[in-house]
Amino acid sequence: MSPHLPEQCSHCSMYFDAENFCAKLSDDELVALNAQSSLVTIKRDEAVTEETQKLHPVMAISSGVLSLQHLLHDGRKTIAAILMRGDILDLRNSTRNQLGALIALNSVTLCRLSPVVFDAAIAENPQARMLAWANITDQTFRAINHAADLAKKQALEKLASFIFEIRNRDVRVPGNDHVHIPIRRRDLAEYLGMQPETVSRCFKDLAGRGIIHVSDLSVIRILNAPALRRISNGDRSPKGGRLDVPSFNVLVADA
Amino acid sequence: MSPHLPEQCSHCSMYFDAENFCAKLSDDELVALNAQSSLVTIKRDEAVTEETQKLHPVMAISSGVLSLQHLLHDGRKTIAAILMRGDILDLRNSTRNQLGALIALNSVTLCRLSPVVFDAAIAENPQARMLAWANITDQTFRAINHAADLAKKQALEKLASFIFEIRNRDVRVPGNDHVHIPIRRRDLAEYLGMQPETVSRCFKDLAGRGIIHVSDLSVIRILNAPALRRISNGDRSPKGGRLDVPSFNVLVADA
DNA sequence: CGGCAAGTTGAGCCAGGTCAACTCCGGTGG
DNA sequence: CCACCGGAGTTGACCTGGCTCAACTTGCCG
Known part of the structure; x- marks a missing residue:
């Protein structure tokens, strides 16, 4: 481990979890990223400020649970997504989809990254790129599954x-x-x-x-x-049916 | 336009829509990607085959509407997500989240890409990388918004x-x-x-x-x-529908 | 023009929302 | 050490939005 390894990174789960973005960065990259980044702790029920969202549109959850909340006019509130350690959040093109408020559900440690350095790392480090990509697609599938759960x-x-x-x-x-x-x-x-x-x-x-x-x-x-x-899986039979995954009986037509 | 531009690409919306991945590729990249890819048309109610999902885990919607469906044990069916032209679908790490069936809701033209060449394009072409990234994050936010809609x-x-x-x-x-x-x-x-x-x-x-x-x-x-x-936006105020006050109520993010 | 799938309309019912009262628990101060 | 407080969770009684089922109409394709 390089002596230049930033202090705050050396304790961070994003660096120690092998499946995480930062773990794939070289020490030099980590130093570069860190120089433009900053950790912040958010207490329960507090929000990620507008300022942070503007200045650091790319962030990663180091620990805790962050929620994305939507509020309806009459006060009904929804937690649309929950983000946990290792999740990367890129708000740069979230303008078209109005995104709700980012609110901590417990004490959250957030690493606010520099978009520029993040992009550079993505560009140059294939492993980091793959991990970031995997995290985002994972989040997508998770959100889709969640939507399916809520629907029916x-x-x-x-x-x-x-x-x-x-x-x-x-x-x-x-x-x-x-x-x-x-x-x-x-x-x-x-x-x-x-x-x-x-x-x-x-x-x-x-x-x-x-x-x-x-x-x-x-x-x-x-x-x-x-x-x-x-x-x-939606099995309502009293004693329960078989426990395999639902089979999709569908026509099949490409290939 | 290069004379080498693949025939099937020259008619494809993914290539003509300026906001799309393929539009950012150079002719050479397009030729390389195309050499390992293939277009397929899927009729309504037909599914993307297991084989396609295995052989071409990365695909893009050229036209039509593709749905991702979940089926519960007792037959309840849900369309968890709908994919439209320009959307990129990367199934490579969808194994952990069980993803449902991919079923066409109308006639769909699907471009089945080579993961290897796709990755290469992502690695080398910054514009293409940004667009692919933007598309995926967009899909994530869309799924999250959809989940919020369904929730409350x-x-x-x-x-x-x-x-x-x-x-x-x-x-x-x-x-x-x-x-x-x-x-x-x-x-x-x-x-x-x-x-x-x-x-x-x-x-x-x-x-x-x-x-x-x-x-x-x-x-x-x-x-x-x-x-x-x-x-x-969930405004249930008395005459929630009349032409009374033309307020510009955008969805409230916070506050 | 016939046949079938898709969509609409109506009547009744139930899962879960709503409201109110209650318990539980951790923190605080006397 | 205990009394008090406030927020979180639980329980019970009631009510309603939308699901269900069934009958009907419409639209589409051969």
Whole structure:
């Protein structure tokens, strides 16, 4: 490790997680990027300022959970997306799509990058380019899946899907049946497009059926993963059907 | 224009639309990309084959509307995303997120690219890189906005938002109050997470209030854009539809 | 012009939203 | 150490937007 490695980077998860953008940068690139960047900590319920969005339209989540919130005229609020460690956010061409407010759901460490240096790194470092590209396409698919969840699933099914989504995005060892829920119930409700009351009832329902165990508000344990998966896949049969992935019976016509 | 310009590219919207990836490629790059690529036409209700997805995980929509569909166990179907001309689809790291079926909603012309040559173009051509990046981030924000629409909006509001989404994505002259709806009512319903019956009732409602005029099933005309905007922004104030105050209520980001 | 898919209209019903009351818990100060 | 407070979560009772089902009309293609 180079002695020139910036201090703030040497402690950052973006640098230590092998799957992250910064981890693929050379020390020189890291120094260059860092020289034009700055870490900032945002407390819960605080927003990323307009100024930051303008001056540093490219940023990366180092830790915590950042939400993108939409507000309707009459006060209804929605968490349209949640961003977690390693996610890159490029606001440069978000002007046409009006993007909502960026609000921290817990203490967030944000690395505000220089667009110019970021672009340079993308241009010159193929590995970094691939990782950034992968992160963005991943975010796209995640958003699309989330939209699919919201479109047709019932409350219980949405909650089941959410549990799997969180488990998949968690950095910890996969396969662990303990799932850490990093946000409040009310935020969870807003993300899933439902009311806190309904979320509460659904947790109770799943626990009552012995599918999960809710120890703490922020930790649940999956007791019956296949059953949970069936619910998240929209299987409403009482005893549940088979637990394979839904098959798409479709015509097939290119090739 | 080089005499070597591939025949199929010379007629393709991806090449002629200035905002598109292929338009930024040099003739040489276009020839190289084309040598490893192939156009295919998919008829309505047909799917992009598994084989294509495997062999050509990177593709671009040249014309038509392609949908990404999710199917639940009990048959509920959702259109999670719609892809239109110019959209780039990179399936290479879609394995972790199970992506649904890619199904044409009308006649789709798809350009199946070579990942290798695509990456090379991205690496060497800054303009092409920026455009590809912009397209993907755009898709991400679109998906997020769509998720926000589905989460908390009511049927009428979702339909209003959809009308604006389609108008914004349309290549034709902006500002035109005629909006062409390129998909069937039932597909629209699946995209918005509602029933065809409800879509029908909502169109009737908007027309009845004098906000839109539905001439043909596939063409509507916006008669009162501010009112439509208010509805899409969730303004439920008393006469949410009348021509009273022509306020320029853009969606509030924060505050 | 016949046949079928797509879309519309109407009547009834239920999942989940709404509202209000209550519990739980962590922090604060006397 | 305990009383108090406020925000978060839970529970119960009620209500409604939009789903469901079924019948009907319209539009499209051969």
